[in-house]
Amino acid sequence: MIKIPILSLMIFLPLIGSFFILMIKQDDNETVIRNSRIVALVTSITNVCISFIVFYKFDPLILEFQFFENLVWIKALNVNYCVGVDGISLPFILITTVLVFIAILVSWQYVQDHIKEYLIAFLVLETMILGMFLSVDLFLFYVFYEGIFIPMFLIINIWGRYSKFIPSFKFFIYISLSSILLLVAILIMYSMTGSTNILDIIKHNFTFLLQILLWIILFISFFLKSLMWPLYKWIFDISYKSLIPVSIIFVSLLLNVWCYGILRFLFSLFPVVSAFLAWFVYIFSVIIILYGLISIITKNNLRIIISYLSIIYVSLINLGLFSFSLEGIQGGIILAISSSLLLSALSICCGIIYDRYSTYNILKIGRIIDHMPNYVFIFTFFILSIIAFPGTSNFIGQILILIGIYKVSGWLFVFILFLIIATFISVLIVYKNIVFDRVCKDEESFLAMDLVFIEKVILIPLIFLILCIGFYPKPLLNKMKLTTTLLVEKYSFIYKNR
Amino acid sequence: MLNDFALDISFCFPELILAISSIVCIFFGLLGVNKLLRSFCLLILIATLLSIIFFNAELEFRTLFDGAYVFDSFTRYFKVVILIGCILILFVSFSYLDKEEGNVSFEYPILWLFAILGLFIMISSNNLIVLLIGLELQSIPLYVLMTIRKEYSVTNNVAFRYFVFGNLATVFILYGGSIIYGLLGTINFSEIAQKLKFLEDSSLMIYVAALLVILGVLFKIMIVPFHAWAIDICENVSIFVVIFINAIFPIAAFSFLIRLLMGPFSYLSCSILLVTLSSLSLIIGSLLALHQKYVKSFITCGSVFHMGYAMMGIALESQKGIEATMIYLFLYMFTIIAVFSCFMCLSKQGIIVKQIRHMSGIGRRIPFLGFALTTFMLSLAGIPPLSGFLVRFNVFVELVKSEFYLLFTIALLSSLIAIIYYLNIVRRIYLKKPKDGDFLLEGNINYNAILVICFGLLINFLFIFFPNSLFSLNNKILISFFNAIN
Numbered sequence: 001m002i003k004i005p006i007l008s009l010m011i012f013l014p015l016i017g018s019f020f021i022l023m024i025k026q027d028d029n030e031t032v033i034r035n036s037r038i039v040a041l042v043t044s045i046t047n048v049c050i051s052f053i054v055f056y057k058f059d060p061l062i063l064e065f066q067f068f069e070n071l072v073w074i075k076a077l078n079v080n081y082c083v084g085v086d087g088i089s090l091p092f093i094l095i096t097t098v099l100v101f102i103a104i105l106v107s108w109q110y111v112q113d114h115i116k117e118y119l120i121a122f123l124v125l126e127t128m129i130l131g132m133f134l135s136v137d138l139f140l141f142y143v144f145y146e147g148i149f150i151p152m153f154l155i156i157n158i159w160g161r162y163s164k165f166i167p168s169f170k171f172f173i174y175i176s177l178s179s180i181l182l183l184v185a186i187l188i189m190y191s192m193t194g195s196t197n198i199l200d201i202i203k204h205n206f207t208f209l210l211q212i213l214l215w216i217i218l219f220i221s222f223f224l225k226s227l228m229w230p231l232y233k234w235i236f237d238i239s240y241k242s243l244i245p246v247s248i249i250f251v252s253l254l255l256n257v258w259c260y261g262i263l264r265f266l267f268s269l270f271p272v273v274s275a276f277l278a279w280f281v282y283i284f285s286v287i288i289i290l291y292g293l294i295s296i297i298t299k300n301n302l303r304i305i306i307s308y309l310s311i312i313y314v315s316l317i318n319l320g321l322f323s324f325s326l327e328g329i330q331g332g333i334i335l336a337i338s339s340s341l342l343l344s345a346l347s348i349c350c351g352i353i354y355d356r357y358s359t360y361n362i363l364k365i366g367r368i369i370d371h372m373p374n375y376v377f378i379f380t381f382f383i384l385s386i387i388a389f390p391g392t393s394n395f396i397g398q399i400l401i402l403i404g405i406y407k408v409s410g411w412l413f414v415f416i417l418f419l420i421i422a423t424f425i426s427v428l429i430v431y432k433n434i435v436f437d438r439v440c441k442d443e444e445s446f447l448a449m450d451l452v453f454i455e456k457v458i459l460i461p462l463i464f465l466i467l468c469i470g471f472y473p474k475p476l477l478n479k480m481k482l483t484t485t486l487l488v489e490k491y492s493f494i495y496k497n498r
Numbered sequence: 499m500l501n502d503f504a505l506d507i508s509f510c511f512p513e514l515i516l517a518i519s520s521i522v523c524i525f526f527g528l529l530g531v532n533k534l535l536r537s538f539c540l541l542i543l544i545a546t547l548l549s550i551i552f553f554n555a556e557l558e559f560r561t562l563f564d565g566a567y568v569f570d571s572f573t574r575y576f577k578v579v580i581l582i583g584c585i586l587i588l589f590v591s592f593s594y595l596d597k598e599e600g601n602v603s604f605e606y607p608i609l610w611l612f613a614i615l616g617l618f619i620m621i622s623s624n625n626l627i628v629l630l631i632g633l634e635l636q637s638i639p640l641y642v643l644m645t646i647r648k649e650y651s652v653t654n655n656v657a658f659r660y661f662v663f664g665n666l667a668t669v670f671i672l673y674g675g676s677i678i679y680g681l682l683g684t685i686n687f688s689e690i691a692q693k694l695k696f697l698e699d700s701s702l703m704i705y706v707a708a709l710l711v712i713l714g715v716l717f718k719i720m721i722v723p724f725h726a727w728a729i730d731i732c733e734n735v736s737i738f739v740v741i742f743i744n745a746i747f748p749i750a751a752f753s754f755l756i757r758l759l760m761g762p763f764s765y766l767s768c769s770i771l772l773v774t775l776s777s778l779s780l781i782i783g784s785l786l787a788l789h790q791k792y793v794k795s796f797i798t799c800g801s802v803f804h805m806g807y808a809m810m811g812i813a814l815e816s817q818k819g820i821e822a823t824m825i826y827l828f829l830y831m832f833t834i835i836a837v838f839s840c841f842m843c844l845s846k847q848g849i850i851v852k853q854i855r856h857m858s859g860i861g862r863r864i865p866f867l868g869f870a871l872t873t874f875m876l877s878l879a880g881i882p883p884l885s886g887f888l889v890r891f892n893v894f895v896e897l898v899k900s901e902f903y904l905l906f907t908i909a910l911l912s913s914l915i916a917i918i919y920y921l922n923i924v925r926r927i928y929l930k931k932p933k934d935g936d937f938l939l940e941g942n943i944n945y946n947a948i949l950v951i952c953f954g955l956l957i958n959f960l961f962i963f964f965p966n967s968l969f970s971l972n973n974k975i976l977i978s979f980f981n982a983i984n
Contacts, residue, residue, distance in 0.1 A: 022865075072966070074965045142882060143883040146881060150876075150881075153921075183894070184910070
């Protein structure tokens with residue numbers, strides 16, 4: 001059996017694809033646009049297939065990194081090109097490849113200008129994010145982590161360009177700060193252990209003060225890089241002309257980066273400090289959920305509601321991950337995956353509504369069930385997913401997270417349950433407003449077009465995936481099980497005291 | 499004794515080739531065959547390069563001419579690097595000069611040959627007098643070269659200012675050197691090292707004299723108190739003088755500085771001085787470059803910033819630190835030469851691009867130049883995975899290991915500022931459109947420049963994927979250098 005470097009193939013294939021697109025001559029011809037879209041589509045479908053092959057062949061009973069590749073890179077600095085998959089990175093590479101595939105599909109309908117830049121940006125982003133998830137060496141991780149900067153810069157600059165320059169300048173400051181903080185953390189760890197390999201650093205014992213310092217630096221770095229801090233302001237700054245699917249898919253990708261960063265760095269390397277500082281994350285997440293809930297109740301703009309939903313999901317994931325129980329961590333990962341899918345789907349639905357009605361205001365959108373029955377069917381499915389209806393992947397994720405939170409504290413469990421139910425109710429009210437409520441008497445004169453073929457093509461795979469994970473999450477949970485169990489065992493000292 | 503002399507001369511083969519051929523070229527030039535002369539000068543440089551690489555290749559440290567001149571792998575390495583840089587620059591200059599037949603006198607490339615010869619003598623000198631010969635031989639052609647292009651009307655003014663500053667540097671070195679001679683009784687660096695090692699009462703004058711010599715050398719590197727001359731003159735002189743000032747002179751000056759600091763002045767710890775100067779260069783260089791609107795002064799201010807980085811490696815006074823500096827300078831030189839070649843491709847009616855804002859939208863019209871400029875700007879900004887980041891990471895690792903935490907913080911923060919202005923160029927060439935009525939640049943197909951750009955890209959990408967050969971080469975050279983000194 002020839003040993004194909006399948007992980008390197010998966011990482012660099014989008015880069016090669018984007019290079020091909022770059023070489024297509026710059027004309028404003030229809031064939032050029034179609035060619036570049038086809039190249040991008042072929043590349044992303046191939047990558048999805050490769051990631052599913054990796055998923056299939058991943059052995060859930062092996063502890064170490066699988067599909068391991070280790071090449072000597074810079075001998076003088078003891079830095080190697082080291083990539084591998086383990087139970088934590090596996091779900092994330094799946095969701096990344098699927099999300100980029102969806103993003104490229106979205107470009108068919110929604111992106112009309114700057115198509116080449118859009119496709120190149122998302123493909124390069126895929127390379128960098130996959131490289132981040134798969135690298136075992138910290139230097140390589142930093143290379144890919146910083147490499148996210150350029151496609152982000154492109155995406156925000158081009159598709160946020162109708163807004164003022166200020167968002168992209170602030171964004172630049174946050175991203176650079178996060179890169180520098182991560183560089184500081186890597187250099188400290190390197191100088192203490194003499195190697196940049198994660199496997200070596202896990203074995204090293206840092207002093208407690210140094211652990212706290214490194215934890216805080218890494219936390220802030222990942223927090224800023226995933227655009228969590230300016231997210232709440234930034235995503236609302238983008239004006240009405242920018243594309244909601246683009247921004248939300250982009251945000252979902254970064255959400256996965258955040259989860260992976262927490263799991264791989266904060267939890268694996270510094271378990272004691274994570275347990276020590278978990279209260280801070282808890283308070284923060286609960287406040288954010290409350291804030292998101294109140295905003296959803298008071299706002300009428302569908303775009304903003306989806307953005308606040310994404311914030312609520314992030315906080316739920318945080319709560320689940322920082323409960324340090326097996327269910328919590330697994331639930332966090334599953335919710336990360338499913339909420340990425342769900343938010344992308346919702347943003348596309350939102351884009352469809354904007355396309356037909358030219359407004360995001362839910363009070364102005366009339367009774368769409370009369371005109372767009374197919375769309376309502378699909379939209380209902382996604383709303384049910386938000387509500388964590390059993391059978392959708394959100395249900396699995398949220399149930400597991402709630403079990404995890406219950407293990408932390410019963411009162412917190414009740415409070416979060418209340419908040420989640422309140423969120424569901426407000427989402428259902430939004431749904432009712434859009435789908436069923438009449439706006440004015442002579443509604444029937446306005447006929448909106450039902451779903452086009454391309455929109456069905458985009459949305460149906462998402463439905464399929466959400467149902468798949470919802471009804472049969474066992475393969476995914478099985479493959480994650482060993483690694484997450486070992487991760488949770490580091491935190492067994494918490495449960496001894498309970 | 500004649501035998502000794504003949505043996506010693508045989509080690510100086512490269513310098514001999516340069517010297518004799520330059521003089522022959524002067525006579526040739528009177529025949530009026532300018533193009534042929536330029537190609538001949540390029541051939542001379544290539545011959546010198548080959549002679550350094552292949553002649554006397556295995557021999558270690560050796561002093562020639564009774565201790566006046568040094569021959570070892572360290573000086574050979576730097577001479578090779580400088581020669582490769584000069585060959586690239588001369589190669590690029592040909593197509594540019596070919597268009598200006600009447601305006602350039604034939605001495606143009608010959609003066610460069612003399613300047614390179616002066617640099618060689620300066621690098622290999624083991625003796626204060628020989629150092630001075632090298633310095634003068636290298637500065638005087640430069641004074642002339644500044645005035646040789648008549649297209650700039652303010653040239654004489656500018657050249658006079660540089661003349662004054664350059665002489666200031668020479669005066670520092672001369673004065674410091676004479677004080678050292680007065681106190682120690684010898685001009686030979688190895689003997690100075692010996693005497694300073696056993697000096698019982700290190701008087702203040704020795705420190706002052708050493709400081710003067712070091713400051714005179716620092717002048718060439720464009721470190722902070724001495725950066726003003728470069729920024730002052732760079733707008734008003736020919737682009738090739740600017741390339742030399744940015745790329746070639748700092749390398750030669752650094753090699754000599756390393757030999758000084760590890761040789762004669764190793765018992766006087768200059769670490770604090772170098773740390774202060776490098777941190778000031780980092781801050782001031784990055785802040786200056788933020789406001790530049792003209793291309794040449796932009797790159798020159800960036801050079802001040804990068805020289806601060808290179809200086810940090812020397813300030814650590816460890817072998818690894820100096821290795822980091824050497825690798826940094828190697829890559830920096832190639833990147834800068836390639837960047838200027840990119841600029842030379844953008845011209846209108848024979849005038850090379852002057853202002854940064856005229857470069858708007860170049861990336862879309864000329865994709866190759868856009869790609870090349872983006873790679874080089876990102877490499878200079880220090881964005882992974884490009885080579886600029888690797889060399890900076892190397893320097894950072896040494897800083898953290900030697901626990902220079904304040905310097906490390908300053909370096910990080912100033913590189914944050916540096917990212918802003920280098921990315922600004924990338925943003926401008928891709929995302930901005932030229933305003934109507936603006937100076938629209940045409941990309942001229944300048945094959946020489948494109949070859950040099952490709953060479954620069956090749957070096958960058960080769961270094962990303964196969965960095966080990968450069969690291970191990972520098973390691974070997976420095977090990978033999980330190981063995982020879984101790």
